[in-house]
Amino acid sequence: MLTRRIIPCLDVRDGKVVKGVRFRDHVPMGGIEELALRYRDAGADEIVFYDIAASPCGTTVDCAWVERVARLLDIPFCVAGGIRSVAQARAVLRAGADKISVNSPALERPKLIDELADAFGVQCVVVGIDSWRDADGQWRLRQYSGDPEKMRALARPTLDWIDEAQRRGAGEIVLNCMHADGVRAGYDIEQLSAARAVCRVPLIASGGAGDSGHFLDAFVNADVDGALAASVFHSGTIAIPELKRVLAGCGVAVRR
Amino acid sequence: MAAVVLVDSGGANIGSVRYALQRLGVDAPVTHDAARIRSASHVILPGVGTAAAGMARLRETGLIDILRGLRQPLLGICLGMQLLYERSDEGAAQCLGLLGGSVRRLRPRADVRVPHMGWNRLRVVRDDPLLEGVGPGEHVYFVHGYAPAVDSATLAECDHGGAFAAVVRRGNVCGMQFHPERSGSVGARLLANFLES
Numbered sequence: 001m002l003t004r005r006i007i008p009c010l011d012v013r014d015g016k017v018v019k020g021v022r023f024r025d026h027v028p029m030g031g032i033e034e035l036a037l038r039y040r041d042a043g044a045d046e047i048v049f050y051d052i053a054a055s056p057c058g059t060t061v062d063c064a065w066v067e068r069v070a071r072l073l074d075i076p077f078c079v080a081g082g083i084r085s086v087a088q089a090r091a092v093l094r095a096g097a098d099k100i101s102v103n104s105p106a107l108e109r110p111k112l113i114d115e116l117a118d119a120f121g122v123q124c125v126v127v128g129i130d131s132w133r134d135a136d137g138q139w140r141l142r143q144y145s146g147d148p149e150k151m152r153a154l155a156r157p158t159l160d161w162i163d164e165a166q167r168r169g170a171g172e173i174v175l176n177c178m179h180a181d182g183v184r185a186g187y188d189i190e191q192l193s194a195a196r197a198v199c200r201v202p203l204i205a206s207g208g209a210g211d212s213g214h215f216l217d218a219f220v221n222a223d224v225d226g227a228l229a230a231s232v233f234h235s236g237t238i239a240i241p242e243l244k245r246v247l248a249g250c251g252v253a254v255r256r
Numbered sequence: 257m258a259a260v261v262l263v264d265s266g267g268a269n270i271g272s273v274r275y276a277l278q279r280l281g282v283d284a285p286v287t288h289d290a291a292r293i294r295s296a297s298h299v300i301l302p303g304v305g306t307a308a309a310g311m312a313r314l315r316e317t318g319l320i321d322i323l324r325g326l327r328q329p330l331l332g333i334c335l336g337m338q339l340l341y342e343r344s345d346e347g348a349a350q351c352l353g354l355l356g357g358s359v360r361r362l363r364p365r366a367d368v369r370v371p372h373m374g375w376n377r378l379r380v381v382r383d384d385p386l387l388e389g390v391g392p393g394e395h396v397y398f399v400h401g402y403a404p405a406v407d408s409a410t411l412a413e414c415d416h417g418g419a420f421a422a423v424v425r426r427g428n429v430c431g432m433q434f435h436p437e438r439s440g441s442v443g444a445r446l447l448a449n450f451l452e453s
Contacts, residue, residue, distance in 0.1 A: 001376065001377065001415065002372065002374050002375070002376045002398075002416055003374060003375045003376065003395060004374075005374050005375070040440075045374065045375055046374075067271070070271055070272050070275055071275045071278070071279075073438075074276065074279070074437070074438060074439070074440050074441070074443065074444060075397070075438055075439075075440055076397055076399070076435070076438040093271075094270070094271055095271060096271040096272045096275060098272065098399065098435070098438060099399070118306075119305070120305055121305050121306050121335075121401070122371060122401060123371040123373065123399045123400060123401060124399075171371050171373065171401075172371075172373060200364060200369065200370075201369055201370070201371065202369050202371070202373045202374070203369075225369060225373070225374065226374070255375040255395040
């Protein structure tokens with residue numbers, strides 16, 4: 001049986017891993033390679049590296065650290081940040097990343113998803129989505145969330161974009177529920193369940209993990225394929241072996 | 257001893273396979289040079305992408321008959337394994353035909369998401385030196401939307417909405433549908449077993 005994935009996310013800025021609250025006020029957490037190996041040893045199923053500065057600055061991800069990580073790691077990893085062309089994606093994949101994730105550039109030019117899927121196959125193409133619950137209760141997209149100065153609210157409903165991204169060739173969706181992010185009050189089960197209902201490819205929950213029960217809730221009640229978290233892992237609040245023990249004890253299939 | 261070589265199939269994941277071999281102490285060049293491939297001790301055909309694009313690349317580089325004529329151990333990884341079969345549903349591609357049968361699309365259901373992405377268990381169906389030291393029910397990392405059916409060449413199968421072949425071997429031709437280079441210590445052991453064959 002396919003196991004549910006536990007995915008530490010390392011937000012990368014200027015070559016360091018950082019973490020902010022509600023996508024703001026980023027605080028340095030440590031070196032990329034050091035954290036990557038620590039999570040591999042702890043039993044992470046996959047690691048996502050998200051270069052949060054790349055997209056708002058119009059720059060792309062630096063392939064030198066991608067290659068260093070690829071040489072070290074024997075588990076899969078995905079790189080996100082500023083990838084806006086097939087050529088840039090190819091450079092990141094050639095450096096050793098297993099998947100690439102596109103977010104703001106796919107909103108700028110949705111055809112990028114088709115081009116990436118045609119060039120590398122859908123299994124390499126992850127679409128990251130930043131979503132905010134607006135005052136009217138509707139979930140809508142946010143763009144350029146890596147930089148509070150440049151962040152934009154879009155009129156487009158999140159569930160609409162999930163549907164389009166899949167039709168264009170997304171092989172996986174990572175849904176960042178931004179109002180839950182960094183506050184450790186649990187994943188947004190309501191939004192994730194609504195996304196699950198329209199998402200036929202793997203769906204990864206992001207934003208809100210505070211304790212082991214939150215992961216259990218996301219797997220059992222929103223039926224997500226993986227759960228991504230950052231600060232609870234970086235701070236040591238949740239140890240991955242203990243988290244997997246709890247999940248397995250509750251009947252969730254995990255790799256141990 | 258002649259070198260282990262990685263066939264430049266145009267797939268973008270060649271780097272990660274190369275690094276996995278380096279972690280085992282083997283520096284395998286990436287090449288599409290026919291003479292180097294013919295004289296290699298072991299040949300690995302990696303690949304990420306689509307079957308049609310992978311075959312087009314092998315045709316362009318003139319490697320189809322070279323690969324068909326190899327007598328030394330040959331390992332196809334992921335798409336590379338799929339290219340070993342007669343044909344693939346993906347782009348209706350004619351493949352190398354070193355293994356009988358077709359590669360089919362995995363069938364999605366509500367509880368079976370495609371692509372099959374993540375860690376899943378191997379079920380060993382036939383003992384083979386390629387599986388030496390691999391315990392029962394070990395997890396390996398899969399990322400694929402197509403797979404070959406279980407047949408007499410299957411050493412280990414996996415289940416995702418139905419059984420499919422995960423590790424195969426017929427004579428010198430071996431295949432792994434998952435990514436041994438990203439499957440932790442189990443994957444490293446499988447690659448080491450191949451290099452010892």
